[in-house]
Amino acid sequence: MTEIKLVPPNPVANGPVAAAVLACGFGCFALGALAVAADGSRSLAAALNFYNPTGPLSGVATVAIALWLVCWALLAARWRNKTLAFGKVSALAFLLLALGLLLTFPPCGDLMLGR
C-alpha cells in the first residue's frame, strides 16, 4: 500500500482537496465493485434491492454514494489544514477511478465472475 507522507509546510494546504479527490476515486471504485458483486451474488443483489421497481441498482448506487460521502468526511477531518504529497494521493485516486470505470464495463465484470 502506498504510504502518503506529509511534505514540508506550504502556505496553501491541499489536504481538503486531497480528501475530496481520494474520496471521489474511492466512491467510483465502490460503485464498480458493488455492481460486479451484486451481479455475481443473488443474496447480495437481494440485500441491495432497496427499492423494488429499480432493483439492486438502487442499493448499489445508494451504498456507493454513502461510502463516498463518509470517506470524504473522514478524510476531510483528518487532512484539514495539512499539505500532503498530492502526487501520490492523485495517483491512488486515478487508480481507483480507472478501476471503477473498468468494473462498470460489462465484459470486465463478466470476466471477473468467470462468465
Next chain:
Amino acid sequence: MEITQRELVTMIHGMLFGGFFLLALFGALVLLLDRFNPDRIAADAASMKPAPRWQTIYLIAMVTLGWAAVISGAYIIYPWYRAIAPPGADLALYPKFLLTAHPTTAGWHNFGMEWKEHVAWIAPMAGTMVAWVMLRHRAAWNAHRSVRSTVLGFVAAAFLAAAIAGGWGAMINKKAPVQGGQSIQLMGSTR
C-alpha cells in the same frame, strides 16, 4: 400532436437533465483549461477573490443537472424500462423484455443498459467533487499544479462517463422506446 407521459418524462431525463449536464461538463472542461493560464493563476492568487457569481451558479447548476439525470433515470425511467411483462402482453410497453426477446437485440440491454445504468453515477460524483474544489478551494487550485491536473482529469472522466451513459440511453431508447401512460396533447391537430 401528442406525446405520452412516459415519453415526456424520458425526454426531460435525457434531453434536459442529461443533455445539458453533458454540455455543462464540456463547458467546465474548457473553463478549467482556461484557468491553467499562468497569468490568470497569478492574478487570481493575488486578488484572493472568491469564484465569480456566474461560475458559482454555473457549477451548482451543472451538479444539480447531473444528480437530477441519474436520480430520475434510476427511480422513474428505469422502473418503466425493466417492468416485468405479463404473459401475452404487448412487449412494446416493456422495453427490457422487447430487447431481450431476440438474440439480435439482446445486446442493447445485456451490454448497453448494464453499462449505462452503473457508469452514469460516476459523472455526478466526479462533477460534485470538481465543483466543490473550484468553489471552496480556489487557493489550492492556484497554488498547486498537481491539484489543477488532477481536477481536470476528473472532469474529463465525468464527461466520458456522462457521454457513455447518454449515448447508450439515446440509442436504447431509439431501439426500444419507453412509452405508455396518459397521452398529453402538445398542439392542436393540423392538416
